Amino acid sequence: MSLLLFAIIGISQLLPGAVVPVDYSTFISQVNEGQLKEVKAYPNGSYMTLTGLSAQDDKETKTVMLTETYRTLVEGNNELAAKVTLREPMGTGGILAQIAPFFSMMLTVGLLFFFISFMRRSRDQTPKSAANFGKSKARLVNPENNHVDFSQVAGAEEEKFELMEVVDFLKEPGKYQKLGAKIPKGLLMVGYPGTGKTLLARAVAGEAGVPFYTISGSDFVEMFVGVGASRVRDLFEQAKRNAPCIIFLDEIDAVGRQRGTGFGGGHDEREQTLNQLLVEMDGFEENQGIVVMAATNRADVLDPALLRPGRFDRQIHIDLPDSRGREEILKIHTRNKPLGDDVNLSIIAKTTTGFSGAELENLANEAALLAARETNTYISMAHFEEARTKVQLGPEKKSRVQTEESKYLTAYHEAGHAIVARSLPTIDPVTEISIIPRGRAGGYTMHIPLEDTSYTSRTSLMDDLATLFGGRCAEKLILNDISTGAKSDIDRASMIARAMVKEYGMSDVIGNLSFGDSEEVFLGRDMGRQQPYSEAMGDLIDQEVKNLVDSAYNKAEEILRNEIDKLHLVAQSLLAKETLQAYEFEALFSEGKLPEGLSEVEARRANEKVLEEHGRRKRESLELLRKASN
Template identity: 55%
Template sequence: MNSRNQSYIIYLLLFVAIIVMVVYNFSQRGTTSEVSINQLAEDIKQGRVSKIEENENRLRVVYKDLTEAISTKEADATLVEQLLHLGVTQEQLHPNNISIIIKPPSPWLGVITALGYILPFLILIGAFFFIFRQAQGTNNAAMSFGKSRARMFTGDHPTVTFADVAGVDEAKEELKEVVEFLREPQKFIALGARIPKGVLLVGPPGTGKTLLAKAVSGEAGVPFFSISGSEFVEMFVGVGASRVRDLFDQAKRHSPCIVFVDEIDAVGRQRGAGLGGSHDEREQTLNQLLVEMDGFDTDTNIIIMAATNRPDILDPALLRPGRFDRRVVLDRPDVRGREAILRVHVKGKPLDSDVDLSILARATPGFVGADLENLVNEAAILAARRNRKSISMAEFEEAIERVIAGPERKSRLISQEEKRIIAYHEAGHAVVMNALPEADPVQKVSIIARGMAAGYTLSLPQEDRTLMPRKKLIAEMVGLLGGRAAEELVFDDITSGAGNDLERVTQLARTMVTRLGMSEELGPMVYGQKEELIFLGREIAEQRDYSEAVAEQIDREVRRLVNEAYQKARQLLIQYRDKLDAVAQRLLEVETLSREEFEAIFPPPVPKHSGIPSMVSNN
């Protein structure tokens, strides 16, 4: 029973006690005057009394003038005996002169009387009991403050198995060893084999690290303890270490089992890098975690799994053999992986016959599992809003654009002149990209606002690419600058619409020069080393290992790359000015062009190469 229900019970008992006391008091005294038994005898002698009602020892007297009074008789004698003793004659007590009514005793009067005396004591005892329970609950909360908050899931009825995880086939193969060890540990122990005590799942957010850990537990059929790294750390010193000890004690009692620590970087950051010196609460928690992991015997049958997307900031002692000595990488899925993930998420959902998951997989490069789940959900929501009984390809295509760029904002009012500028801006992006052989094919051009963009041009690669050629990066820069070049060429003026394009181009050029060694003047070198100074979870410093002269060279090279890309975009738009005008005019008419409609106006002059996804927008 919680404290709120206990308070309700106390208040109810107090209310009942008040009611009982009020009833008891009203039963003991009335609203009429009170006369003595002697005065009552004199009134009877004078013939003033018409009726007497006797209730126990209380007398209700009704006079002939209709007034009433109350009196009390002795308990040892009857009313008639007392009246006769006081001089009242038998003739005066005759029924013709006075009516005497004797009521039987009430069965509740004794109970009410007893409650009037006992109930206050019961309420007092209940109040003391309530206060004691509250104090005991506070004491229990204080005693359980250092207990682990891990949630245990039994493996009797698994909700997630390897069949529910797609797109990470290599990771599943590695983790099958863990499942086999948990199912048949003696087979490994007999040969002297030692299964990894800790498995670290590494990958970008949304790639399915937590889901894969649950699938391991479901396949093995063993208890699964789940806790977040942030749940260990409190502001009180020693609480996190106590929770670590309690977690591992619970795991030993339920062996074999899996302990899963999500976002372990919250507690496993490198020691000595924080503001609290070497003795703060987080580092004490990490020290206890290191001790507990290294203290397991080979026959405990407990496997620690952890997930993080920042393995670079973990303490080296946490990653050494004997602790987290196996690292499973979950990367972004390729086209086959995305198709398999889509098949998992569309189970149980009605699909139209025109839905082709392979096309959707090719149209979503760079999407992780969480993105694809959100894509399917958005498509289902769109189909429901359109009162459809199934999800069609149109809903999926619209959902892709919603995930990438946000929902359409058709209600946004813009002038005809601004609409014409946006049309030429987006047409400039599309024409330049279509004219470059290294650029990705243009999939869609629209001047309908989405999210923060006034319009957008969507280009998608024909296949996934891991390596990025220099020509492809330069083509991307030229495509990003196509909107600004179109504005200057057509209107002899420029607007703020290319702000995001310029930011991306500048960053891309600087990365090519300082990180990728793609500058002919500066050569194949990396300039500037990131210095891992962790302050509130962020890197705040970059070591500058080059001189001021080199810094000037970097600035000149970045400026040269951007200017050459801009001139290239301008030359292409001058060369295909008729196509630019045709595309912009068509956008003003229909607002959105698909790939087929765009290529009907401007067929690609050269074959396209594969690359990575790109989307340019007019902010």
């Protein structure tokens, strides 16, 4: 404040408008007594300002404003007239011109005061901000705020069994210490996105009743050097103070990728953060009560040092749920939703093969939204079926304008897919065909797997290829032309055929060899892209891929030529109805006509019967294939 006071005093001395004015009589007396050696008169409209120059120290003294003219002022006063010099007018500012110096002074003082306050505040806060920058961003969930336990996790029974050991250790560590057992320091959960890795970690903390620290791998790394390592140290210091507890590192591949690869070298900030994480996981003692859990869907790019015993001792692979698991997950996500009497969660589970837990949750929510949109008081089976199609393919676009030619082409394209699929024993049943656009597709033929399989045979892959080419073959046969509508089919077929040759060893010419591509630099592996085979082998691979594709195309063409009448029948029915359900397509294929007069419930039962019959027929066909091979 003393500095501010001195500044105000100094400014007041420099500003001419800050001099104390004198009255007119005193001013005239000073002129007559010779105290002022010069007087300047500044006319300003109806006012006039006089300024006198002191004879002793040359300081100016300003008077009050006068309501007199210059002529009236000097008339009869020769002493004053001799000393007064008439100046240019000061302007037309009036009173504003007089108070402007005051506001100028106040503005200067205000800016000075703001600058001093800002500097003082910055000085007080800068040390705290610098210290907080290196603090961990982990979010702490206390036991009383964690309401997740294993009862809210379904479809992962084996994984829960593995994790119960950790829960038991956190509750009763003495039982393990007596036997000299060491609980794993780290557990790495590996699985597809949406399989419940984060949910399982929270459930472990909820079951054990311990603090839960959660942070993403990307939260460690900043643009400033050393921040990531500092946050790792701070996280483990907090955990030690709150032991027993769980540290959960989500998407650990963001910070745990293999070192010494890609760009940046050994001085890369991410690598320094990883080094500190490795040191910290070695630093705390066994049975200290700190368990580190991490989740990733790219375990193949993690640094080997991170996966060695003593750090992440145990890997838990979380697979997509099977039919039973999907049903249990649906029960959890529909227990607070009013369901109609026709809803069968078992059937929904069987027709959602490949769905993760997150996708099933989204399915249940979409069904509820559809029911609410129709102002229904409950969710019906039809809502679940529409939600499933919407999740897989996107919303319907009935308002999109389509030409008759486009509808005609789409109808035969989709009918070609369906006819080829129905004629091959290993292909999953056709559950719906439509020429109504959904998402980016102009139409679709939907297949739903009836069983969960962990592998696929060569016969099944070749049938998949033939089914993909069913649409292109139908276009060529009926229209004697081809369109761009088969682009996605060709892309998928090329990918499958190349994988059969290069990865699965399914080429009779090349044999049981794998030619996997080199890893990309940004996935944490090789800097350059190199093919692990010669140019001649590359040509042979390309030829074998083409042979597989041509063989599948010829197979699809043969089927459609033999079933040309059914192709026309299905396509014309699509043009008339736009959408065919499973039982309608099966009736057209088997009986040559559409069923009539079925209610919604009867149609659903007919669909279920078609799926059951297809499953029986598929099992019989596969049994015949096995007998023929023997």
